[in-house]
Amino acid sequence: MTPLSQLLPGQYGKLTSLNPERSVDQRLMALGLLPGMVLKLVRKAPLGDPLAIEFAGQVVSLRLTEAQTIIIDVAADCPIQRPRPQA
Amino acid sequence: MSAAEQGLTVALVGNPNTGKSTLFNALTGLRQRVGNYPGVTVARKSGQCDCGDGTKVELIDLPGLYSLSAASPDEQVVIDALSGHLAEDRRPDAVVVVIDATNLLRNLFLASQLSELDLPVVLVLNQADVATEQGLKINTELLSRRLGGIPVVLTSAWKGEGIAAVRRAIGEALRARVRMPAVEWPSLVAEALADVAAGVAADIGRAPGRADVERLLFDSTSSVGQRLGWAAPRRDVVIRAARDKVRRAGYNPLAAEPLIHYERLRKLLEGVVQGGGNRTGGSAAVDQVLLHRVLGPVVFAGIMLGMFAAVFWLAKFPMQWISGGVDALKLGVAPLLDGMPMLQSLVTDGMIGGVGAFLAFLPQILILFLFVSILEDSGYMARAAFIMDRLFSWCGLNGKSFVPLLSGFACAIPGILSTRTIEDPKARLATAFAVPFMSCSARFPVYALMCAAFIGPLYGPGWESVVMVGMHCVGLLFAVPTAFVLTRFVLKVKPQPFVLELPRYQMPKPRDVLWRMWQNAAEFVSRAGTVIFAITIIVWALSYFPRDPAVEQRIRATSVGVAPEVVDAQVQSAYVEQSWMGRFGKSVQPIFDPCGFDWKITVGVLASFPAREVIVSTLGVTYSVGEGAEADSKHLQQVMRAAKWTEGPRVGTPIFSLAAILALMVFFALCSQCGPTVATLAQETGGWKWAAISFVYMTALAWLMAVAVYQGVSRLA
Numbered sequence: 101m102t103p104l105s106q107l108l109p110g111q112y113g114k115l116t117s118l119n120p121e122r123s124v125d126q127r128l129m130a131l132g133l134l135p136g137m138v139l140k141l142v143r144k145a146p147l148g149d150p151l152a153i154e155f156a157g158q159v160v161s162l163r164l165t166e167a168q169t170i171i172i173d174v175a176a177d178c179p180i181q182r183p184r185p186q187a
Numbered sequence: 188m189s190a191a192e193q194g195l196t197v198a199l200v201g202n203p204n205t206g207k208s209t210l211f212n213a214l215t216g217l218r219q220r221v222g223n224y225p226g227v228t229v230a231r232k233s234g235q236c237d238c239g240d241g242t243k244v245e246l247i248d249l250p251g252l253y254s255l256s257a258a259s260p261d262e263q264v265v266i267d268a269l270s271g272h273l274a275e276d277r278r279p280d281a282v283v284v285v286i287d288a289t290n291l292l293r294n295l296f297l298a299s300q301l302s303e304l305d306l307p308v309v310l311v312l313n314q315a316d317v318a319t320e321q322g323l324k325i326n327t328e329l330l331s332r333r334l335g336g337i338p339v340v341l342t343s344a345w346k347g348e349g350i351a352a353v354r355r356a357i358g359e360a361l362r363a364r365v366r367m368p369a370v371e372w373p374s375l376v377a378e379a380l381a382d383v384a385a386g387v388a389a390d391i392g393r394a395p396g397r398a399d400v401e402r403l404l405f406d407s408t409s410s411v412g413q414r415l416g417w418a419a420p421r422r423d424v425v426i427r428a429a430r431d432k433v434r435r436a437g438y439n440p441l442a443a444e445p446l447i448h449y450e451r452l453r454k455l456l457e458g459v460v461q462g463g464g465n466r467t468g469g470s471a472a473v474d475q476v477l478l479h480r481v482l483g484p485v486v487f488a489g490i491m492l493g494m495f496a497a498v499f500w501l502a503k504f505p506m507q508w509i510s511g512g513v514d515a516l517k518l519g520v521a522p523l524l525d526g527m528p529m530l531q532s533l534v535t536d537g538m539i540g541g542v543g544a545f546l547a548f549l550p551q552i553l554i555l556f557l558f559v560s561i562l563e564d565s566g567y568m569a570r571a572a573f574i575m576d577r578l579f580s581w582c583g584l585n586g587k588s589f590v591p592l593l594s595g596f597a598c599a600i601p602g603i604l605s606t607r608t609i610e611d612p613k614a615r616l617a618t619a620f621a622v623p624f625m626s627c628s629a630r631f632p633v634y635a636l637m638c639a640a641f642i643g644p645l646y647g648p649g650w651e652s653v654v655m656v657g658m659h660c661v662g663l664l665f666a667v668p669t670a671f672v673l674t675r676f677v678l679k680v681k682p683q684p685f686v687l688e689l690p691r692y693q694m695p696k697p698r699d700v701l702w703r704m705w706q707n708a709a710e711f712v713s714r715a716g717t718v719i720f721a722i723t724i725i726v727w728a729l730s731y732f733p734r735d736p737a738v739e740q741r742i743r744a745t746s747v748g749v750a751p752e753v754v755d756a757q758v759q760s761a762y763v764e765q766s767w768m769g770r771f772g773k774s775v776q777p778i779f780d781p782c783g784f785d786w787k788i789t790v791g792v793l794a795s796f797p798a799r800e801v802i803v804s805t806l807g808v809t810y811s812v813g814e815g816a817e818a819d820s821k822h823l824q825q826v827m828r829a830a831k832w833t834e835g836p837r838v839g840t841p842i843f844s845l846a847a848i849l850a851l852m853v854f855f856a857l858c859s860q861c862g863p864t865v866a867t868l869a870q871e872t873g874g875w876k877w878a879a880i881s882f883v884y885m886t887a888l889a890w891l892m893a894v895a896v897y898q899g900v901s902r903l904a
Binding site for chain 2: 120121122123124126127128129130131132134142143145146147148149150152156157158159160161162163166
């Protein structure tokens with residue numbers, strides 16, 4: 101379980117939860133981003149924020165702060181995996 | 188028969204980036220009327236559309252939107268328009284829903300919500316050519332059948348294909364009045380909706396529409412309750428109980444609507460679309476370059492530089508033609524009115540000058556909107572906002588604030604007009620408020636005069652450039668904190684989430700681009716133009732009257748043997764001195780005294796309200812150099828250097844001390860001495876409130892900073 105804000109560019113996975121109380125998430129749901137859907141972090145803006153995500157055949161930009169509470173289950177077959185933090 | 192006589196209206200709705208405007212232009216053939224919905228800054232576009240059989244309907248182009256959740260003013264207008272709650276518009280007789288054929292599922296969500304409005308629907312699957320290129324095959328007959336038999340039309344508005352079929356479908360929808368079947372809600376959700384409907388009916392005495400009930404139940408904040416007159420305590424109790432019921436059905440009440448609609452649509456679309464692979468492929472490849480970490484900003488800077496150069500430099504040529512034409516007209520008309528000096532001055536300086544005053548803005552507006560339209564229609568504007576957002580988000584603005592602010596460095600008018608591209612009303616207002624702080628080209632002559640007359644000769648060209656650059660930064664320095672405070676503490680408008688679609692790249696259609704340039708220019712002329720004209724006439728009258736011929740006779744009698752142009756300049760100066768403007772300037776001079784301004788500068792400041800650069804020629808008149816003085820006039824510079832205080836505590840010292848010229852420049856950098864800007868702000872913010880606040884705030888700030896600079900520098904020096 102990784103917040104969308106911590107995904108690496110190119111990583112994708114299933115949306116496990118978002119917060120319907122927030123207007124950002126409401127907008128995303130209207131665009132078809134619903135739990136269970138696969139989304140991919142396409143890239144970050146040159147200054148690191150906002151993010152461009154792809155889902156349901158469209159690319160949408162949203163801010164880092166707004167991506168923190170959107171939780172992704174990174175796909176096991178995703179070639180890009182975050183290196184484990186060294187102990 | 189006209190559309191109005193038959194009274195049939197059809198609304199055009201759809202997601203942004205579906206080619207809706209192109210379709211609207213194709214259907215109405217540019218016979219359009221543009222206005223604003225009262226009270227909100229949402230444009231209302233309508234036009235006449237022929238249904239192919241001679242029937243004409245009024246087609247209303249509603250703002251593009253993704254859902255009916257009524258979170259933004261745009262969404263509010265659409266839901267009010269479609270449910271017949273706009274004071275000036277009847278409920279439409281049918282709705283044309285424009286859909287991007289390459290992304291049916293996402294686009295059909297809005298259509299599915301609209302099915303609750305119980306209106307005949309025509310579904311237009313636009314951009315069919317792109318869908319075909321992507322290998323998509325859409326079975327429109329099956330889709331129509333599943334949607335209860337509503338007309339479903341494939342079009343490519345860009346190529347002009349399928350337009351006739353849309354016309355016929357509108358006619359058919361108006362005759363057969365086939366509705367889209369409404370969603371089948373799970374039984375507990377249906378019960379919850381019925382509870383809300385019953386609650387409304389019990390409290391306000393009439394049954395609400397289905398769509399209204401859904402907004403009340405599903406939206407966290409909705410103004411529908413307010414509109415219905417359903418009071419808060421009762422409303423909250425009923426809605427809370429109904430939402431508990433939705434929870435028992437297993438849904439989060441705020442997520443139930445998209446979940447249920449999308450579930451419905453997924454089933455509905457089974458077998459409708461075949462084929463298709465990578466839908467974002469082509470644009471993704473372009474984005475590899477245009478959004479690249481290094482290349483992206485480089486290309487962005489190049490495009491913006493080109494746009495700025497065009498607005499700043501290229502516009503100068505047509506502006507010169509316009510001012511040349513205005514001057515020629517003045518010269519041509521003046522002799523016709525010889526012997527009637529008052530009328531002559533009114534017509535040439537007041538009226539022709541007034542028309543020239545707003546015509547002068549047209550080249551910049553047209554050129555900026557050429558760029559803005561191309562950037563928006565191509566899909567690059569969203570990318571530009573994506574690149575720039577980080578720099579603006581912290582102070583409450585967003586990436587789309589960049590283009591208006593940048594244009595502000597050329598001229599605030601097109602800058603303010605281009606804030607229309609910002610969807611979020613809060614960021615839009617804050618950006619429009621910040622734009623006049625950008626150092627526009629009309630401030631340039633003021634800086635240039637001061638630098639050429641004083642800074643250069645006294646401190647050398649190096650300091651001249653330092654001051655020039657510094658003055659261009661002063662406004663920015665104050666604009667950013669202003670925007671921060673405004674968005675954080677002052678504006679009570681709900682901010683919109685910055686969720687921005689990065690649409691597919693597309694070739695802009697020249698007709699749409701040109702049409703948009705024209706519409707913006709025409710609106711500016713008809714709305715702000717009249718105000719600018721009026722301001723010019725008023726300032727002319729204040730500077731002309733009263734005109735006592737004795738003043739002139741006295742000067743002419745005492746200056747025998749003096750060169751005639753010198754006498755003329757003295758006469759003009761004397762007339763201005765005893766005009767209302769001169770008297771007013773003298774009486775308010777004490778206010779500007781702490782900034783180091785004498786009455787002549789004060790008059791210059793006041794008389795430059797129609798346009799900032801006018802202060803240069805006003806100083807020319809008040810310092811008896813003659814009319815038409817420009818920043819590079821050596822004579823004016825010389826006279827100003829020699830000018831000394833003739834009374835008061837500073838008598839005998841130069842008026843234009845370092846402290847005074849810096850204070851004057853800072854004042855001009857920050858003040859709102861620009862009637863056209865104030866008029867445009869009023870036009871774009873839907874009333875005089877924000878224009879007045881901006882004027883008072885900027886003037887007060889300018890005065891304060893001028894006082895600080897004058898007092899500080901004169902003590903140091």
